[in-house]
Amino acid sequence: MLAASASETTKSGVQRVDVAVVGAGFAGLYLLHRLRKAGLSAVALDAASDVGGTWYWNRYPGARCDIQTIDYSYTFDPELESAWKWSEKYATQPEILRYLGFVADRYDLRRDIRFGTKVTNATWDGAAERWLLTTNSGATVSCRYYIMATGCLSSPKPPEIDGVSDFKGEVYFTGRWPHEEVKLAGKRVAVIGTGSSGIQAIPLIAEQAAHLTVFQRTPSFAIPAQNGPPPADRVALLKSDRASYRAQARDSLAGVPWPQSTVVSWQLSDAERRERFETAWAAGDLVYILTQLWADQGVDFEGNAVLADLVREKIREIVKNPETAAALTPHDHPFGAKRPCLDTNYYATYNRPNVTLVNLRQEPIKSITASGIKTDKRTADLDVIVFATGFDAMTGAIMAVHPITGRGGKSLSDVWTHGPQTYLGLTVAGFPNLFMITGPGSPSVLSNMAVSIEQHVDWVVDRLIAMREAGFTTIEATEMAQAGWAQHMADCSTLTLHRLANTWYTGANVPGKAQGVMPYPGGVGPYRSICNEVVSHNMLGFRLTGPNGAEQCNDGQIVRLQPDVRLVLNMLADMKLPPLECFGAQGARDFLAAFNAARPAGRPVGDVVDGTLPVTGGSLPYRLYRPATPGPHPILVYFHGGGWVLGDQVSDEPFCRDMCRRSGMIFVSVGYRHAPEHRFPTAAEDGYAATRWIAEHAADLGGKPGPVMVAGWSAGANVAAVTCQLARDRGGPQISGQLLVCPVTDCTFDRPSYNDNATGYFLTRSLMFWFWDLYCSPADRTDPRVSPLRGKLQGLPPAFVATCEFDPLRDEGVAYAEAMAAAGVPVEQLKARGHFHMSLTMVDVVITGVSGRVQMADALRRFAGLPSAWREGDVGFRPSQVVAPHEIASAAE
């Protein structure tokens, strides 16, 4: 261990240290420990009179953690882990506070903490490359690095009700509960607020008070904690291999080692779903219920509604008075979009004769008077009012240090006027050497904070060590990196349902606060790997400077892929598959069949019918997907992907089912013949012949007679495009629209996307070469029946062309769309940012592809002369759009 460099105090009383840490909670304590070990001088400042942070301030009855305590603990020192034993599954506040005190003593941390010291403002001195912190006690600290470990939930929200100071009784705030015993026995008590703190406190207050009146504005979902000793199975799992248990937590989505369930709700029967739900209800674990039931509950509105309904049913079962039960039942947000609470007897408390629920949606508080609370309908006479009104979360404590003045005199509150802007939730452009632990833009409150805090502390301290070794003295995020992170945050937000609820996650609980999802919703494990990538990419997005003009800046955006695409590609990379072209044609087909067998088949449709249709020299299999709605429906002829070599009429099954449901059309997926057995122009001629036959037999197939549409993906989109040209030139059939998804349109490989995306995005340049070689000899490649871009484009049916940013075929798709438009064809384009060749067809895996499919289905309906496909149930699928709560409520109903 290095000896820590000394902290010194100048003549003017300024304490000079390498690092000033604000906060002495979970984060501040671990920071101090790590900084000392790294040989950096450090001081921690805390407004409280002792360590503990959250657990110092929140002493209200019932305060406890809602992540199992064996997981909500430090993991940096195995000896510490062995030295402490938790007594409960969810420990109470006093026990957690004792634990943090134990940690402070064990590592002798208190000697570097200045208690009762609130930092009031902070100023960056560019010339000295130091921060100067001013405090309420008059003490000042000069530091090279300023680390805010000020907590996400440490700034209580002031009550928004007039007259609090007129009240003559006792007033308490759950987040600032007195250290002395609060006697509630025999008193008339009101609790305002039914978030996590209120839900924990209400049952215990009800047991003591003569009467308890609960004032509720918005009900929350709560599940029972089923508290007791730490569950034996989890403890055994931890003890059996501590290191691997902790490693799994670090790589998980929420910071607790539960592998995410991959089953989706519609694959389960009602009975299976209920059984899973009852198991989760009995398990009493938020992370369990959020990860183990069905994979779509966190990302899909319908999958979530199934779960939310089951919880609502429980509330109705427990609460005897139906009116009270209805008032306690949330309808304004998906389950989990607002932090669900973990309770002990919460709902049952409303069956007590001494408890009254006041629904503020029906009777808002008019005023607080000397003797109680007045609503439109009643006056409650009270001795005590408890405010459980929550926190100005994530940014409150940071902004309370005001001003924080960065480079060029910029104030953080100005930079954050429209919401927090950060790089990785750790740093802010324009504020050198300032770090935030679990800041906005990091997983923070969407995770087990103990895991997230350790990851942040380790990352920051490791960077300070690396800078010292490399001779750098300042570090600052670039604007480009920060803007890229905002984009990635927005992309992650479209993936989850958090954007559909007005909550403290989005800033909606604080009047006037800028709104947007503040914690990083992409998961703890992915986030950790991104932070590590920043380092391995030579500190991507940071400018580092040092003495004598030393400077390093590798500017750029750390994540350009959509978050789920990134996961899929990482997963594929981890599988270390040999290139598909090594298998040979039959081997590659077998591989694809095995790959497809392992994926969900797709959502239910009205009817699935297999058949064959005749073509010259043989017959082709087809599979028809019919919507569940009454027909007859318009017909679309679909051609699968697979480079004219692989795939069949069922290989794009999930995509066909999904598009059939969304568009309300019959999809007929055709198994056209493949190379190398059937080389050019077989696929093209099969496509045309199949379309002609299907159009002629539309009525027999249960479809609407008249024009058909064609669609395809990849080489299938090539077949669809060619079919449109052939149908125009050969006198029919009439085609009313073409949907081309990542189409092959031309035989040259010199467009930039062929180089930019040559490898690493599943469809590689060399795989495309192989497909071309198997299907078509060089002499034939300029024929419009394989390179439709070289054909005549006038008079083609209206087109919708979708291309993906990270696809070798991107530029030829765009070129075809532009060329058709130039030839007078009505063309719509979707350029899917951050997506790869498979994104739009990987239904239920690449969730961010949903908005693209919604747009495609809408285009198809326009081609067929049908009204838009938007339905109220689609509300959760709308791309990157915050939806008004009333829409969700009505959709839920």
Ligand SMILES: Cc1cc2nc3c(=O)[nH]c(=O)nc-3n(C[C@H](O)[C@H](O)[C@H](O)COP(=O)(O)OP(=O)(O)OC[C@H]3O[C@@H](n4cnc5c(N)ncnc54)[C@H](O)[C@@H]3O)c2cc1C
């Ligand atoms: C009731 C409750 C239950 C919770 N349960 C869980 C749980 O089960 N699992 C979980 O993961 N998370 C939980 N949390 C979140 C909890 O906040 C974190 O887990 C964790 O304790 C945060 O630690 P921290 O050190 O980052 O911040 P905090 O513990 O909030 O500490 C921040 C400290 O900074 C000090 N400070 C702030 N501003 C200044 C300033 N300007 N000057 C001086 N000092 C300042 C504060 O006084 C405070 O002591 C819970 C939160 C609450 C309120």
